[in-house]
Amino acid sequence: MMPTKNFDQRRYAQLFKQMCRIRAFERAAINAKNEGLVLGAIHPSIGQEAAAVGVCENLNKDDILLSTHRGHGHTLSKGADPSAMMLELLGKEGGNCAGKGGSMHIADFSVGMLGANGVVGANINIAVGAAHAIKLKGENKIVVCIFGDGAINRGPFLEGLNWAKVYNLPILFICEDNGYSATTHTKETTAGGGPVVRAQSLGIKAETFDGNDIITVDQAAQDYIERVKKSGPHLLHFLTYRLEGHTSTDPAAYRPDGEADGKWSNDPIARCRNLLVEDGVSAEQLDKFDNEATAEMTRVYKIARDASFPPALDAYKDVQDIGNPQTEAF
Numbered sequence: 001m002m003p004t005k006n007f008d009q010r011r012y013a014q015l016f017k018q019m020c021r022i023r024a025f026e027r028a029a030i031n032a033k034n035e036g037l038v039l040g041a042i043h044p045s046i047g048q049e050a051a052a053v054g055v056c057e058n059l060n061k062d063d064i065l066l067s068t069h070r071g072h073g074h075t076l077s078k079g080a081d082p083s084a085m086m087l088e089l090l091g092k093e094g095g096n097c098a099g100k101g102g103s104m105h106i107a108d109f110s111v112g113m114l115g116a117n118g119v120v121g122a123n124i125n126i127a128v129g130a131a132h133a134i135k136l137k138g139e140n141k142i143v144v145c146i147f148g149d150g151a152i153n154r155g156p157f158l159e160g161l162n163w164a165k166v167y168n169l170p171i172l173f174i175c176e177d178n179g180y181s182a183t184t185h186t187k188e189t190t191a192g193g194g195p196v197v198r199a200q201s202l203g204i205k206a207e208t209f210d211g212n213d214i215i216t217v218d219q220a221a222q223d224y225i226e227r228v229k230k231s232g233p234h235l236l237h238f239l240t241y242r243l244e245g246h247t248s249t250d251p252a253a254y255r256p257d258g259e260a261d262g263k264w265s266n267d268p269i270a271r272c273r274n275l276l277v278e279d280g281v282s283a284e285q286l287d288k289f290d291n292e293a294t295a296e297m298t299r300v301y302k303i304a305r306d307a308s309f310p311p312a313l314d315a316y317k318d319v320q321d322i323g324n325p326q327t328e329a330f
């Protein structure tokens with residue numbers, strides 16, 4: 001089929017490649033976890049890659065990003081080095097946080113990634129603080145804060161959105177709604193109309209979009225980033241689905257039988273692939289992108305597996321000195 005007029009084939013091929021890289025990174029991370037190389041949990045974002053790529057590919061390097069416990073995709077899309085990320089997951093020397101952060105606490109200031117966060121909702125107020133600093137310094141950049149649908153039921157959501165609106169801060173809130181908060185259907189624990197209605201009640205413009213359609217996410221992100229630059233805080237609500245367990249070891253038995261199987265046809269990578277094939281890109285070319293992503297992340301995994309742990313004394317480096325609790329407390 002001939003390329004369609006309004007479809008930017010080159011751009012969407014690039015976004016397809018990025019989504020494949022995230023998936024391959026997480027498959028390699030799950031492998032590492034299964035081999036006992038990762039202490040702590042891995043929260044895969046398999047099925048949610050379009051939101052990460054569609055948003056982060058529209059940011060500049062010095063724009064600021066804050067993410068969640070499910071942040072590999074966001075961090076990679078913001079430009080972090082996958083080798084450093086895998087080293088971090090394995091607690092090795094050369095990790096983004098010298099092996100002290102792990103999967104849920106990766107930060108890479110060199111690409112504007114201010115941090116993933118294992119405390120649900122806690123990234124929201126940090127993000128608002130960063131946006132306030134940008135405003136006070138008169139800088140020309142924005143903050144993007146990504147959180148799940150479960151986080152909107154924690155206090156920081158109201159606190160953060162309120163502060164952002166009162167001070168008209170340059171921040172884009174992104175609710176990545178996969179329908180679940182760990183093992184619970186978020187609907188069962190959410191009163192009212194959800195994130196969009198809550199944001200609108202504070203005077204923040206907010207809309208819901210299909211978060212599994214890369215074109216929709218890309219266009220919504222472009223539009224909302226421009227709006228944030230002109231007029232302060234906004235919120236995007238992306239509907240998506242976590243295709244696997246809450247963590248890599250969660251069998252997700254709380255889901256109705258067959259629910260996840262039925263959702264694979266809505267996989268954002270498969271959907272993007274179909275669009276590209278319909279537009280004339282060959283299946284071989286797309287397989288090549290996919291295989292390159294797998295090869296890259298297999299390399300990254302092997303580097304991390306064979307790397308050294310930091311020297312034991314480095315445990316005391318870069319951590320806050322709060323004194324000796326034994327002598328001070330007694």
Ligand SMILES: Cc1ncc(C[n+]2csc(CCOP(=O)(O)OP(=O)(O)O)c2C)c(N)n1
Pocket residue numbers: 068069070118119120121147148149150151152178180181182186246
């Ligand atoms: C304050 C807090 N409460 C509970 C937890 C345990 N917990 C970890 S992830 C999670 C679910 C969060 O759901 P959501 O925000 O929708 O993100 P998702 O896991 O779906 O990406 C919970 C309850 C936590 N980490 N922090």
